[in-house]
Amino acid sequence: MEDHTALGCRDFVDILASKAPVPGGGGASALVGAIGMALGNMVGSLTVGKAKYADVQDDIIVLKKQADSLQDELLNLVRIDAEAFEPLSAAYGLPKDTEEEKAHKAEVMEQCLRDACAAPLDIMRRCCEAIELHEQFAAKGTAIAISDVGVGVVLCKSALQGASLNVFINTASMLDRRYAEQINTEANRMLEEYTARADVIFTDVAARFN
């Protein structure tokens, strides 16, 4: 599977707009999550080495390492999401003319749906962590770049929400409703808690300019 994050930004946007099966909404969300996290990380970069922020410098260095890792993980999830989508796409095309074929297709589909859910669920988890890091960068980072913390967190929030649709579209087709509801519960819990936490940061940043 091609790693679409190796493409130039314009080429990524072009292939996203095409009818190519991947990247899609999951991969786009993962990339936007990485872009959002990078903005929080940038505020850290602008804070390190500044006398005014010497007392938080050690904290910022730790936060920046965590942000670097999250960016990497989210960028890797662009490829992981694409890899999980292709078998699902193939499974939709399996024949279902006989009872045996129907049963086989149902079984393959169920496993492919689980696999296709795993990547966007992971994207959601990473976006929640990215929102937590933004809380830290907002509290400790340089005030001159405070708007970038606000932009970063609202991008991570949208990546969280975007990835959730790719979870829900897959759980909706699952036959094992107990498993599906378990995944939905986790996704809804993340959405509820972390969109609210992102809104607190964004609203606080926006209020400083009014």
Added chain:
Amino acid sequence: MEDHTALGCRDFVDILASKAPVPGGGGASALVGAIGMALGNMVGSLTVGKAKYADVQDDIIVLKKQADSLQDELLNLVRIDAEAFEPLSAAYGLPKDTEEEKAHKAEVMEQCLRDACAAPLDIMRRCCEAIELHEQFAAKGTAIAISDVGVGVVLCKSALQGASLNVFINTASMLDRRYAEQINTEANRMLEEYTARADVIFTDVAARFN
């Protein structure tokens, strides 16, 4: 000025996370707006040529052309935003030891702030247009890719909100309050109307999976 959209996605994220003055929150918002628009456009790409959607095919082809243009304009705004930021960054460093220097710096700053506002304001306008196109793709596009319309619109919404912070941080420093309030009024009007319109699409898409 380097065009950062020519960079690979990973390199863009890396330079965004660094203390390099550009790209920043404005450029990141423009790129995310383009990514969001590309998802709506993808739904169009998956609709064209499908017998079931033959009666809307001509509309979809027109919408796709508009989406192509918006993607281009938003990607170009990454560079335009960077070009407008550098003079502002330099103006902050002008001396203000004498009354003459103070007056000169104030005058240069005021013009640089206007220029630095123009790009994020344009990013906001393009994101509003992108949200309008998503309304059309949601209404006319293939149902099999409906989740991607939801992801696309929530990414465009966050790009709109992110760019607004880069408008407000600049208008907040303007001495000409009448001009500043005029810009703020336009930005607030766009935020109010188009975040609500984006929410309608996102909520509608999410509801289909519950």
